[in-house]
Amino acid sequence: MxxxxxxxxxxxxxxxxxxxxxxxxxxxxxxxxxxxxxxxxxxxxxxxxxxxxxxxxxxxxxxxxxxxxxxxxxxxxxxxxxxxxxxxxxxxxxxxxxxxxxxxxxxxxxxxxxxxxxxxxxxxxxxxxxxxxxxTPRASPCTPTARQCEVLMLLALGHPNKRIAQELGIAERTVKLHVTALLGHLQARNRTHLLAVAHAQGLLPR
Known part of the structure; x- marks a missing residue:
């Protein structure tokens, strides 16, 4: 840590x-x-x-x-x-x-x-x-976009924003915008909570 x-x-x-x-x-x-x-x-x-x-x-x-x-x-x-x-x-x-x-x-x-x-x-x-x-975690009525799901998958692999940007061929600032949107969609506090909520909602494989 x-x-x-x-x-x-x-x-x-x-x-x-x-x-x-x-x-x-x-x-x-x-x-x-x-x-x-x-x-x-x-x-x-x-x-x-x-x-x-x-x-x-x-x-x-x-x-x-x-x-x-x-x-x-x-x-x-x-x-x-x-x-x-x-x-x-x-x-x-x-x-x-x-x-x-x-x-x-x-x-x-x-x-x-x-x-x-x-x-x-x-x-x-x-x-x-x-x-x-x-x-307090709350269920989100929003569904992440296909691109946000790609970002989420790479976050789950432990990749930093710079590497995610390289792998997806997008700007690092765009990755940050997707991450912010994911935190809002899933009502998550941080990376650990985001991944936990994503797993709970079936957005990530177990």
């Missing part, structure tokens, strides 16, 4: 990244101190699985970051972390497309366990007593 931590507090960022690397065997941890730096780091990491965004990022916020990452990297799972464990902030994270909201008061093993669950397609929102409606 490859993760990106975006946090502008150097001591926390380095220490937390180091601790998570040890708590998640085989995990690769990238770090960035600003939202812009995080977006640039994600561009060079095609196989990025999950991004952790601190709520306080200087002039920016983690909520803004969630929306930007959702727009530019819709298949990357997004999680907000914060020392302010307010249920309203958790709800805002859900509305911005996060698959989780984790308080910094959690122990490192507990955070690692929560991230593993999220990476597998679960949702974890500290401070909320129920799963937010915005991340």
């Amino acid at each position: 490859k993760l990106l931590l975006v946090d502008d507090h150097p001591l926390f960022c380095v220490g937390f990244a180091h601790a998570l690397t040890h708590a998640l065997p085989g995990a690769q941890m990238l770090t960035a101190a600003t939202l812009d730096a995080g977006l640039k780091a994600a561009v060079g990491a095609e196989d990025l699985d999950l991004v952790l965004l601190d709520q306080r990022l200087g002039v920016d916020t983690g909520i803004k970051g969630l929306r930007l990452f959702a727009d530019k990297f819709p298949l990357v799972t997004r999680v907000l972390i914060s020392g302010d464990e307010d249920p309203a902030l958790a709800a805002a994270a859900s509305a911005a497309g996060a698959s989780g909201f984790l308080g910094k008061s959690r122990s490192v093993p507990a955070l690692a366990a929560a991230l593993q669950r999220i990476a597998q397609g679960d949702v974890v929102f500290d401070g909320l007593t129920a799963v937010p409606a915005s991340v």
Whole structure:
């Protein structure tokens, strides 16, 4: 699993990244101190699985970051972390497309366990007593197009957008548009959830 931590507090960022690397065997941890730096780091990491965004990022916020990452990297799972464990902030994270909201008061093993669950397609929102409606799977009335099904099949093989574009002879931007449409059609939160829903609906062979 490859993760990106975006946090502008150097001591926390380095220490937390180091601790998570040890708590998640085989995990690769990238770090960035600003939202812009995080977006640039994600561009060079095609196989990025999950991004952790601190709520306080200087002039920016983690909520803004969630929306930007959702727009530019819709298949990357997004999680907000914060020392302010307010249920309203958790709800805002859900509305911005996060698959989780984790308080910094959690122990490192507990955070690692929560991230593993999220990476597998679960949702974890500290401070909320129920799963937010915005991340509850719903049946979709839309059927993917033939081209979107081709993209879906290649996603299931683990291909990054660049390779999908090459194999289908289309622009990488077009692949991203198809992926965004698939997420909307199947009401999926991220790559793992998209493939799980596609399997459940018979769009992918078992």
